[in-house]
Amino acid sequence: xxxxxxxxxxxxxxxxxxxxxxxxxxxxxxxxxxxxxxxxxxxxxxxxxxxxxxxxxxxxxxxxxxxxxxxxxxxxxxxxxxxxxxxxxxxx
Numbered sequence: 001x002x003x004x005x006x007x008x009x010x011x012x013x014x015x016x017x018x019x020x021x022x023x024x025x026x027x028x029x030x031x032x033x034x035x036x037x038x039x040x041x042x043x044x045x046x047x048x049x050x051x052x053x054x055x056x057x058x059x060x061x062x063x064x065x066x067x068x069x070x071x072x073x074x075x076x077x078x079x080x081x082x083x084x085x086x087x088x089x090x091x092x
Contacts, residue, residue, distance in 0.1 A: 002015040002017050002018055003015075014030070018041075022042070022043040023043060024043050028043065028044070029043075029044035030042065030043060030044060031043075031044050
């Protein structure tokens with residue numbers, strides 16, 4: 001059995017083992033059902049699916065594939081913008 005603690009603001013962390021078994025992560029919803037003196041927690045239908053249809057959604061790391069700017073590195077684009085603005089050159 002895994003255990004978590006309720007904070008003074010009535011929040012708790014879902015243990016890693018439970019998150020993995022339920023397939024949930026940040027922004028996913030959980031359903032809570034009180035049965036006698038126990039609480040049953042389950043992943044909401046549509047977890048990981050913004051449409052709520054229950055279809056599985058491939059999770060990708062933050063920033064990966066968010067947009068295709070044509071630049072392999074954000075730092076390259078930042079340097080280009082700074083050059084266009086005249087930074088890095090001697091100024092009169």
